Amino acid sequence: MPTEKVVGIDLGTTNSCVAIVEDGTPVVIPNRGGYKTTPSMVAIAENGKRLVGHIAKRQAITNAENTVYAAKRLIGRKWGSAAVRQSLETVPYRIVEGPHDDVRIMLRDQVFSVPEISAYILQEMKLITEEYLGEEVQKAVVTVPAYFNDAQRQATKDAGRVAGLxxxxxINEPTAAALAYGFGKQMERRVAVYDLGGGTFDISILEIGNGVFEVMSTAGDTFLGGEDFDRRIIDWLVAGFQREHKIDLRKDKMALQRLKDVAEKAKCELSSVRETEINLPFIISTGRNEALHLQTTLSRDKLEELTADLVERTIDICSRTLEEAEVSKSDLEEVILVGGMTRMPLVQQRVAEFFGLEPCKGVHPDEVVALGAAIQASALTDEKHEILLLDVTPHSLGIMIVGGYFHKLIEQNTTVPTSKSHVFTTVKDNQTSVKILVLQGESDRAEENELLGEFVLTGLRRAPRGEVEIEVTFHISADGIVSVTARDLETGLEQSITVTATSGLTEDELKKMVEANKDYMVEVRSGQEFDRARHNAEKVLDEVEALFPRVSDIISGSDFGQDAVKKARGVIERVRGAIAQKDLAALTEGTEALSRTLNMFRGVVSKTGA
Structure with a gap:
């Protein structure tokens, strides 16, 4: 029995990519346009239609307010977080507060959760794969930045569920990249993976040997990436225009989207040329009905000056990670560059200077993560694969204790899956319940860490303080998702949670979204089938209609001939009606009859030599 196909998906901030292992080799699956990556963009058109990928990107300028990009930077975040505040100021689409202190996005008059937006991108990846394989795909391995916290991981899992996957x-992105790098090679070496993508930065130190990929240390910044480099170019263009014309282009959403477009293009071009022209005609109209143009030149030197501090931030994080892993630069044998931003010459130069190594050019920065995810997918479903992946938790985990302190139960960079228990006692006389606040972070002060969730253990025996003992156990799964149990050691009473509170979606909301998307998948699938059937029917129609006058002249002299011509007209009308009604069953049936008519017409023409 053939094994079920499981795909690897790199759900990126700017672009997404899907791969699969075929005959033992991981391959990236191109989309309908033949591209290996698909823009992570979702839009709602004026007619209410959902657009995903290239088609969403193409209309982003004219429909800026209803086109979402970089949703990954918002996934699993709380409404009050600094990242959300920054996004509120910079994106043209509307970000609103959700019912669970989470983030929602308003497009037209509809409100979407961030996992829903990500689900539409995952769904597109699912469709691309199904078209390629000709069969349904239900399972996937999805990558996330190594520095994603529990809420962000859970929200990504929710997105998969909504997408029908x-x-x-x-799996962590740098780990996936290392898997693809080491796949099928007999090697023993210690490597650093420097991953600077569209929205996030990760650095991981790994030990690779005999099919074992062990992460020693990981760190990062989930709000540092290509988007921030684009923003620096936009700010520079806006400041120059404001000096010249006293107009702030950021106030106009269409102008802002055009600036974003041109900033991204200029940044990419400057990886291969020393300077580039930026030309935006009719960028804005003044009150006096006069159109203004933006025209300037951006040099690579200027771009490096504008963004040098962003690159230095990544280098500082690398330095910290090596320290934590107690690894010196001389212990590393290879530095692997991942993510589109690593094409920037300044990034390559600073990485080479810091590590004292020329970065490895042997992997494709846009595809390597999806390929690694596909390898892991294959390893999980095929017993013949001898790959062992030992990843770590990027953040320390623990609970709040008396005095507002944070007690760590699991330290950061602990290999997962893992469990850890600790016994705590009551702090007041006759205390009958305890509230367990589950936190993730590195600060000794509880309030400075991320609150993952909370629960209450009730029914404790009344006793003097310190007498009742409560055992708290943390478990982290291989996905990096946390569950916590608190148990009264005397009575065995137990209370537990899987920490999902901050994904921002309740189980009911999730179920509704899953159902709604099933309908959408049926709609998309049958829509695509209908398009194919219509295309076939129109080809046959064209041929029949081209032959019709000649055949009619030849055979309409007899009763049989007139009858045949009448029947042929009826079939043509039936097919045209089915196309107009979008009736797939009638169209399939009509096309079969039309093909028989075409064969008869061809026979008549060839016999008479007309």
Missing amino acids: EVIRI
């Missing part, structure tokens, strides 16, 4: 494993 069972996410069998969440």
Whole structure:
């Protein structure tokens, strides 16, 4: 029995990519346009139609307010977080507060959760794969930045569920890249993976040897990437225009989207040329009905000056990670560059200077993560694969204790899956319940860390303080998702949670979204089938209609001939009606009859030599 196909998906901030292992080799699956990556963009058109990928990107300028990009930077975040505040100021689409202190996005008059937006991108990846394979795909391994916290991981899993995919494993992006780098090679070496993508930065130190990929240390910044480099170019263009014309282009959403477009293009071009022209005619109209143009030149030197501090931030994080892993630069044998931003010459130069190594050019920065996810997917479903992946938790985990302190139960960079228990006692006389606040972070002060969730253990025996003992156990799964149990050691009473509170979606909301998307998948699938059937029918129609006058002249002299011509007209009308009604069953049936008519017409023409 053939094994079920499981895909690897790199759900990126700017672009997404899907791969699969075929005959033992991981391959990236191109989309309908033949591109290996698909823009992570979702839009709602004026007619209410949902657009995803290239088609969403193409209309982003004219429909800026209803086109979402970089949703990954918002996934799993709380409404009050600094990242959300920054996004509120910079994106043209509307970000609103959700019912669970989470983030929602308003497009037209509809409100969407961030996992829903990500689900539409995952769904597109699912459709691309199904078209390629000719069969349904239900399972996937999805990648996330290594520095994603529990809420962000859980929200990504939710997105998979809404898309109709069972996410069998969440895997860290740098780890996936290392898997693809080491796949099928007999090697023993210690490597650093420097991953600077569209919205996030990760650095991981790994030990690779005999099919074992062990992460020693990981760190990052989930709000540092290509988007921030684009923003620096936009700010520079806006400041120059404001000096010249006293107009702030950021106030106009269409102008802002055009600036974003041109900033991204200029940044990419400057990886291969020393300077580039930026030309935006009719960028804005003044009150006096006069159109203004933006025209300037951006040099690579200027871009490096504008963004040098962003690159230095990544280098500082690298330095910290090496320290934590107690690894010196001389212990590393290879530095692997991942993510589109690593094409920037300044990034390559600073990485080479810091590590004292020329970065490895042997992997494709846009595809390597999806390929690694596909390798992991194959390893999880095929017993013949001898790959062992030992990843770590990027953040320390623990609970709040008396005095507002944070007690760590699991330290950061602990290999997962893992469990850890600790016994705590009551702090007041006759205390009958305890509230367990589950936190993730590195600060000793509880309030400075991320609150993952909370629960209450009730029914404790009344006793003097310190007498009742409560055992708290943390478990982190291989996906990096946390569950916590608190148990009264005397009575065995137990209370537990899987920490999902901050994904921002309740189980009911999730179920509704899953159902709504099933309908959408049926709609998309049958829509695509209908398009194919219509295309076939129109080809046959064209041929029949081209032959019709000649055949009619030849055979309409007899009763039989007139009858045949009448029947042929009826078939043509039936097919045209089915196309107009979008009736797939009638169209399939009509096309079969039309093909028989075409064969008869061809026979008549060839016999008479007309």
